[in-house]
Amino acid sequence: MDSHVTTGTQEHTHPTASLYFKVGLVLFVLTALEVGLYEITYGDHAGSMASTLKPLFVPLLLLLSAAKFALVAMFYMHLKQDSKLFTGVFVFPLIIAAFIIVALIILQAYHFAFARSG
Amino acid sequence: MTAHAHAAHLETSTGLDNRKVAIWTFIGSECMFFATLISNYLVNKGKSLVGPFPHEAWTSPTGQHFEPIFEIPLVTLGTALLLFSSLFVVLALSGAQRGNRKALIGWLAATIACGIFFAGMQVYEFTHFVHRGLGFTTNLFGSSFYTLTGFHGTHVAIGVLWLSTLWIDALRGKLPPARSLNLEMAALYWHFVDVVWIIIFPVVYLIK
Numbered sequence: 455m456d457s458h459v460t461t462g463t464q465e466h467t468h469p470t471a472s473l474y475f476k477v478g479l480v481l482f483v484l485t486a487l488e489v490g491l492y493e494i495t496y497g498d499h500a501g502s503m504a505s506t507l508k509p510l511f512v513p514l515l516l517l518l519s520a521a522k523f524a525l526v527a528m529f530y531m532h533l534k535q536d537s538k539l540f541t542g543v544f545v546f547p548l549i550i551a552a553f554i555i556v557a558l559i560i561l562q563a564y565h566f567a568f569a570r571s572g
Numbered sequence: 573m574t575a576h577a578h579a580a581h582l583e584t585s586t587g588l589d590n591r592k593v594a595i596w597t598f599i600g601s602e603c604m605f606f607a608t609l610i611s612n613y614l615v616n617k618g619k620s621l622v623g624p625f626p627h628e629a630w631t632s633p634t635g636q637h638f639e640p641i642f643e644i645p646l647v648t649l650g651t652a653l654l655l656f657s658s659l660f661v662v663l664a665l666s667g668a669q670r671g672n673r674k675a676l677i678g679w680l681a682a683t684i685a686c687g688i689f690f691a692g693m694q695v696y697e698f699t700h701f702v703h704r705g706l707g708f709t710t711n712l713f714g715s716s717f718y719t720l721t722g723f724h725g726t727h728v729a730i731g732v733l734w735l736s737t738l739w740i741d742a743l744r745g746k747l748p749p750a751r752s753l754n755l756e757m758a759a760l761y762w763h764f765v766d767v768v769w770i771i772i773f774p775v776v777y778l779i780k
Contacts, residue, residue, distance in 0.1 A: 471666055478659035485655060485773075489648050492778045496627070497644070515774045522655075522770045530662050531763045537588055540596045547600035551607030555614065562615040 469529055477529045481522055488518050595757045599764045606768050609723055610775060613716040620711035624704060627780050638705055642777055643697065650693040651773050654728075657686035658766045661735070661759045668742070668752040676747065680739045680755075683762070687732040694725040717776065724772060727765045734758045 469477075491514060493499045495507045507514075528534040533541050584590055623630025624638035631637045660683040667675030698718070706714045738755050741747045747755060 468666065468669070471663060474659055474662050474666070478656065481655045481658075482652060485648070485651055488774055488778060489644065492644065496780055512779055515778055519770055519774050523767050526658060526763055526767050526770065530658050530766075531760055537586075539586060539588060539593070543593070543596040543600050544603070547603040551603040554604065554607045555611045558611040558615050 468532055468535060473529065477525055481525060484518050484522050484525075488515060491515065491518075589753060591753060591757060592760075595760050599760065602764060602768075606723075606771075609720045610771065613720045613776060616712040616716045620713045622711050624701075624706045624710070626713060626717075626777075636705075641701055641704060641706055643700070644777060646693060646697065647773065647777050650690045651769060653686040654690050654766050654769050657683045657690075658763050660686065661762050665752065665755050665759050668747055668755050669749055671749045673742065673745070676755075677739065677742050680735060680742060684732055684735050684739060687728055687735065687762075691725060691728050691732060694721065694728070698722075720772065720776065724765070724768055727768070731758070731762045731765050735762065 491507070491511065494501065495504050495511050527544070531544075533544065584593075586593060623632065624641045626642050627640050629637065629639055660679045664676050664679035664683060667673070667679060701714075706717075708714055708718050735758055738747060738758055741754070
């Protein structure tokens with residue numbers, strides 16, 4: 455069920471429908487894990503594990519989101535098969551975007567710490 | 573006509589179709605746009621002086637009680653449907669590239685239906701929040717939340733309109749394999765809207 459498509463002078467083979475379904479299933483499972491993690495840490499089903507999971511909650515959630523992001527970009531947006539130029543055009547602003555978020559958080563944290571200390 | 577029909581050499585400096593380079597460049601700029609909105613939400617997180625709050629109940633000095641505002645199950649359903657819509661649109665694109673009109677029309681309709689549900693979910697959520705006391709200017713959380721999710725919702729609505737025009741084209745037989753790039757561009761935009769939500773969902777709704 456391969457579908458050969460061309461992009462300019464470069465010819466690529468996009469993934470098969472079965473691979474799309476497998477990626478979709480993995481995305482669904484990762485989303486269920488995110489919500490499950492929230493439920494057992496902070497939700498109505500929070501139990502004895504909640505205190506253990508709390509320090510790991512944010513890193514785990516960000517890891518799961520990053521995995522979902524990468525799967526969609528690689529397989530559904532075809533960055534794995536398409537020209538590397540597209541990857542560059544997407545990833546370079548993404549790095550700047552991540553830098554903007556981290557820089558502003560640090561700046562605000564510093565500002566508030568400084569304001570509190572006097 | 574097969575998908576190979578448009579394999580002709582493109583006389584551009586990159587050898588790539590200009591329209592596809594353009595949509596990727598646009599998506600790159602959108603990354604930075606949403607980064608500013610996500611930053612805005614994060615730096616104002618937890619700094620609201622008055623409620624309602626996202627995860628905690630709050631009682632005002634006048635004695636009015638506000639419950640936590642978020643409805644995680646509803647948003648989870650919307651998130652799942654947006655993820656499914658990404659799957660559906662690649663299947664529609666695959667159908668368009670193979671000249672399978674039935675698959676193109678069916679999967680594209682499913683994508684549009686998921687998009688409409690998601691947009692409807694957001695309209696319901698916003699209305700519900702306003703009724704529970706969270707307006708745009710109520711507190712820092714309200715302003716940054718509505719700005720971030722509102723801009724994302726607008727992108728979803730634009731995506732639904734774009735995909736709907738292509739669906740009408742497909743119904744009229746005006747989306748043959750040779751013109752499948754039109755759908756590929758819309759699909760790339762739609763996936764971008766999806767990946768932005770992949771970030772927004774945990775950052776806004778799950779992280780306390």
